[in-house]
Amino acid sequence: MKEALRIIVRNLVIGSSLAAILAVAGVCQAATGHFVVEGAAKDVQVIGREWKAGNGSLVCSGTGNLLLAGKQCGPGDFTVTARLTIEQLAKSAATFMIDSSHFGFDGQEGKMFTDGAVFGGKQFLGPAVFKDGQPFDFQATRRGGKLTIEIDGKTVVTGSLDASATAQFGFRPWRSTMRIAGFSATGDLRDAAKLPADQPVFVPGKEGYPRYRIPAGVVTTKGTLLAFCEGRTGGDSGDIDLVLKRSTDGGKTWGPLQVVWNDGGNTCGNPAPVVDLETGTIWLLLTWNLGTDHERTIMAETSKDVRHVYVTHSDDDGLTWAKPQKISDTTRQPHWRWYATGPVNGIQLTRGAHKGRLLIPANHSDHGQGGHPYRSHVIYSDDHGKSWKLGGIEEDRTNESSVAELSDGSVLQAMRSYHGKNRRAMAVSRDGGSTWGKVYLDQALDTPVCQASLLRFSWPENAAQGGKSRLLFASPAGSTRARMTVWLSYDEGKTWPVRKLIHGGDSAYSNLLALPDGRIGLLYEKDGYKTITLATFDLAWLE
Secondary structure, X not given: OHHHXXXXXXXXXXXXXXXXXXXXXXXXXXXXXXXXXXXXXOOEEEEOOOOEEEOOXXXXXXXXOEEEEOEEEOOOOEEEEEEEEEEOHHHOEEEEEEOOEEEEEEOOOOEEEEEOHHHOOOEEOOOOOOOOOOOEEEEEEEEOOEEEEEEOOEEEEEEEOOOOOOEOEEXXXXXXXXXXXXXXXXXXXXXXXXXXEEEEEEOOOOOOOOEEEEEEEEEOOOOOEEXXXXXEOOOOOOOEEEEEEEEOOOOOOOOOOEEEEOOOOOEEEEEEEEEOOOOOOEEEEEEEEOOOOOHHHHHOOXXXXXXXXXXXXXXXXXXXXXXXXXXXXXXXOOOOOOEEEOOOOXXXXXXXXXXXXXXXXXXXXXXXXXOOOEEEEEEEEOOOOOOOEEEEEEEEOEEEEEEEEOOOOOEEEEEEEOOOOOEEEEEEEOOOOOOOOOOEEEEEEEOOOOOOEEEEEEOOOOHHHOOOOEEEEEEEOOOOOEEEEEEEEOOOOOOOOEEEEEEEEEEEEEEEEEOOOOOEEEEEEEOOOOEEEEEEEOHHHHO
């Protein structure tokens, strides 16, 4: 009896040691997760509209609606299977999503397609190998670093997905009706990262304005979150007021709407706030023009006046604001026509020869230089906001921009681009924004012609943040204003190996924020400008 017990104990110890060794080596026994079984949701996460059960399937249609597995596949081999039906295939862009990459069916081209890093970018494949409204078996398999997509047992495309990478996956209907009868996976399954939480901040038709657009935000030295935007009665011109809401709990709740500047029927907008970390003062740069002057008349030089630059500030954490003061004489050239500050937050430089400088991204139109008239530039203050000067001017075909400080004290500017390549224009300044290097197009940042935002989230010397340099960039992805995405760089913006989808539907202008509790916030225009929303997420989800 004693000998039998010794054998049992010995085997348990050996088994435990082997399990520990395998765990350290990253070798795990495969597990199976069932997410949809016979048309019933078992373990899923939903973004957008609810998926309804009926006739043995979960059903959803429209755009911006996602069904994600409640688990994610960890390192190693995995297999994802699903029984799908797609209706209205001729209109579809329905896809299987793995992180921010897609394999799907494009009704406009009448072909299957891929998009994203896993598949090497956008490419069109052959015609769909199934019929509209007919069920088919879908399978995605990773073996080593190779991802294979099969339909009804036939390989239709392969991609590359690092064997050590953890992947989140699911489906989106996108202009079709998608039915999911079964959905499961086998592999090293782990709890899926918690999806970003969304909270509307500005809702059209509420708090006095029929429309809200052009968000910008900052976190004060007291940890208060300030969200600015334009309160509009109409479109891009006319009676526009600059408004504000405050949150003292990291964006969970918001105070009432405040009007920072209302100048009757004139246009007060393009918020570009910056916090002086040394004094606590919040500076707000903005632009003004007559409400009767439209962008087209200002650009044509037939307007009654030009766009002027103004500044206001708050010394009480955003509760009250000084009367705006015009600073056009020192921040714009007399022959410029269009002008806009931001719209996004400015930064204060923290290292190098220009430590303490307040730096604001801006843009203008210059019709005397030849080429495309729009150009990015910056304005700055070296005396804690007492005076403001015009900084470096970028090459043409650049526009709205965002800036971030790099670890060596230089400054990176990411710009809306009119180069026709659906890539973000970038440039670096090594003198605090006084001059800029040559503009280049970042091939990893596939973005439409739209404003976007940069954020320095952590410094390489900060042990509390893992000792890693982290730059974040947010923008709609692709060629249209949709699929709000956040990219992450560990090497000062040279490469962007991480990208995650925030919202699959229509989206536009944005502002990234480092929240006081260590989370990340993204204030952005959502669903065709229906709301300005704050999405919040953890670094763990992003990484």
